[in-house]
Amino acid sequence: MVGGMQIRTPACGPGRPGRPRSAAADTAILAATREALVELGWSKLTLGDVATRAGVAKTTLYRRWAGKNELVVDAVAELFGELELPDRGSLAADIEGVVLQFAAILARPEAKSGLMAAVAESTRDDALRERIRASIVDPQKDLVLEGRARAQARGELPAETDPAEAARTVDLIFDVVAGAVVHRTLVSAEPADEEWVRGFTRVLLQGLSPASAAPGPSDSPGTSDHSPGPSGD
Amino acid sequence: MVGGMQIRTPACGPGRPGRPRSAAADTAILAATREALVELGWSKLTLGDVATRAGVAKTTLYRRWAGKNELVVDAVAELFGELELPDRGSLAADIEGVVLQFAAILARPEAKSGLMAAVAESTRDDALRERIRASIVDPQKDLVLEGRARAQARGELPAETDPAEAARTVDLIFDVVAGAVVHRTLVSAEPADEEWVRGFTRVLLQGLSPASAAPGPSDSPGTSDHSPGPSGD
DNA sequence: CCATTACGCTACGACTCGTATCGAAAGCTC
């Protein structure tokens, strides 16, 4: 998936003559990129350094990626490819599970520095934003869609009548969930641990309405039934 | 390690001999920084270019700021200094008002590129993160505190019993609000306009639970329901 | 007047960038 997005499409046909590109070089380069992100961060990361770490020539890097932005996006996208949405039995539990996964990935230094810098650059580069969307954002949004479908099947959420309104709602929920975790991790610089995720899920499901403002933190968190359902996982 | 030292306090004493620093140079430099952010973005912004735009020497820049990161943070912080929280009569209307202001600032290209890049760099620079927190984040969080106090005075929110729990809630709400707007603007790259803000406010106040959101739990999930209060101006 | 500090200007070495070039290696077609 990641290795297919290069500057051009030089060696994608099966019956193409010539020496094929080394697949091992791709994985080595992306791994070296993440390693350099951890040690140096975005601003001090240089393509020459990545090439040395990966054991390839600098020219090989420029044959496959247009620049630092694209390389880092591909390197970070592999991290978020691990995201899944195991069925935990309730909407609240599903949200808590996937948010904790997302937070765990975002807690890694290569994800923090690389993703945010790429997003910052994407504000002035439409192609880069499209690459981020296709390889990172859209797969995450699919998880929101899946979670909503499950909740509707359980009867926790009503079936939508207007598809356009439903699409807007999914986009809204996605921005709220992903944005809150990112802001908590990067701006507030505090961990999105289980306690935080529980509070966030309660707000997301019940809002700030006075009925949900339970004063006692010692009792069961929230009135939601997020009991650990023994689902076939 | 990148640029941690603060070199901005050489001339703070009143009875200090020597030529004082030009206050006009400060404003010119910060304005030139924002102008360069609009035209070039963060990655292509150079301090030499900023100095030329501001009409000062490059050495003057280095006497006042440790590097590009600190300069951009100060330049962007002035944008968010415009944020206010006018009393609109209800919690929902207050939220909508301040979120729209925040979205309007974040829609400006200098804020997008500069703020996100600075946040990305702050993941590896504690002093930079502290500067962002003090000059940008904390003032925003004060608005959340003010909004909560108003809502409590109106009876829309209950008075907190546990101050520690109340502080956690404020932090949570702040991450949710700011994170959602940032994610909507930068990652989804779609405008946080009035329609979106209305939907967001509804989710924030009432959550996704159909029991508390919609009067009719079966058919219409309150999609055409408008927010309470005079929010349409 | 004199000490002190800020300013503008120029110049400098060090570094990174992205490209060009070359010979060698690896695969496909015949």
Added chain:
DNA sequence: GAGCTTTCGATACGAGTCGTAGCGTAATGG
């Protein structure tokens, strides 16, 4: 295997930026 095509590694190169140093000048306080 012969021949062609493409990739790979290594090196070199001009261009651009960085951050600092040096120097003379301007502005303020004692």
